[in-house]
Amino acid sequence: MKQSPMHVWRSLGEVPPGFGPSAVTIGNFDGVHRGHLAVLGRTVQAAAAHGLRSVAITFAPHPLAVLHPERAPQPLSTPAHRLELLSYTGIDAVLMLEFTHELAQWSPRRFVQEVMVDALAARQIVVGSDTRFGRRNAGDIGTLREFGTEMGFEVDEVADLKGADASRRWSSTLARELIAGGDVRDATEVLGRPHRVTGVVVHGDHRGREMGFPTANMTTDSIGAVPSDGVYAGYLVRPGEHGEPAADPEHDTGERLPAAISVGTNPTFDGEERRVEAYVLDRDDLDLYGERIAVEFVERLRPTLRFEGMDALIKQMNDDVARCRAVLGVSSPA
CATH class of the missing domain: 3.40.50.620 (HUPs)
Incomplete structure (x- = not known):
């Protein structure tokens, strides 16, 4: 302490x-x-x-x-x-x-x-x-x-510290490799806390809101190594008493909200810009624009996929949210 x-x-x-x-x-x-x-x-x-x-x-x-x-x-x-x-x-x-x-x-x-x-x-x-x-x-x-x-x-x-399998010592290099490969769960073991990316919420294409999943889009110059493209279960963390999320979740004084996080270019809509965006489960009332937030990666759910149309994407997003609830231990709204 x-x-x-x-x-x-x-x-x-x-x-x-x-x-x-x-x-x-x-x-x-x-x-x-x-x-x-x-x-x-x-x-x-x-x-x-x-x-x-x-x-x-x-x-x-x-x-x-x-x-x-x-x-x-x-x-x-x-x-x-x-x-x-x-x-x-x-x-x-x-x-x-x-x-x-x-x-x-x-x-x-x-x-x-x-x-x-x-x-x-x-x-x-x-x-x-x-x-x-x-x-x-x-x-x-x-x-x-x-x-x-x-x-x-x-x-x-x-002496070097190693994980349960004792195959490699805990190091920044190992943490970066795990994060780059999307293995955020094992990266958590190395770091001692879930990996975080911090950035300011900006306006996106607003497609998520149209589909019933409004997302917070982070600036492309976000702070922290960004995991490989895919969908993750995790948390969106809002600023605490010092005006931005703490670097360690144990010291956060702001809101920590369960979220489904997407990393990638949104290939279904032929996107080109790589983004980090998060949908806070069961919340469509949040106004986060201009806030500096953190997203915390707990587990990778799947790779980024291209879908044939919006209906197929919405069905997959509902499945993603259900899996996200299971990983984070969040129940469905009554």
Whole structure:
């Protein structure tokens, strides 16, 4: 649980002089999944055990977006959402460094000395087994242990976490692959919460309302990796006390409404623009235009299909809603 307001620094110059001593961890933390939470939790525990401050070092944008934009992954969360998710872990502070070509040239030694030791007075460094840092990712756990002996800090390695089948470790890469394939149920296991896409509701073609299924259409620049085309059971989340949905459903103060969610181009009507739209079950009274909402993906019901006419589509949509009710445990209206 969050113990006090989390400090956020966006450069080394913002770290208060004399800060520390501290327990430090480092990572991209995209999506702040369950593997990340294990490392962050161990960092908080180490700080408490040794009377230290806990700090997470992360980067924005993603290093690959700077070094190899063509290989940059689709983000699971924006920097703002990442900070929000980190704030729920109990970490005392986050140093979110701007990743630049200049920073990419720092040697592992320079990074550890100037960031972890000089700025943060690290006494404990907690990392996952795949940690890499410094120019060309030359630094690893072995490097950290060598520097620790010289610079006065200890290194704690957190073992990989895996799912029930133990086939692959939980990672942002795995979560993205599952989401891209539409396997949002398994992505939930990795993330520790249902995956969300956030955006502003805009006007669409209004065909859904004509068919009895009014949908909220999200802007095409929605935040969060969009799952593969198909129909999903999930939730539409309206803004809470801070004016937009929280990044984690456990911290939402707004409405969370059961919904059938469609991702795709609407091939029955020869659509070309890929959209995310959600029909809130049994509600035709909602005016959501202009609101920033989130859609939360629980389970994929079927792939996107092309239907021969509106009657066939309406029949399928009724079937989709029935399956959606079953998945979400929502009864039919009286």
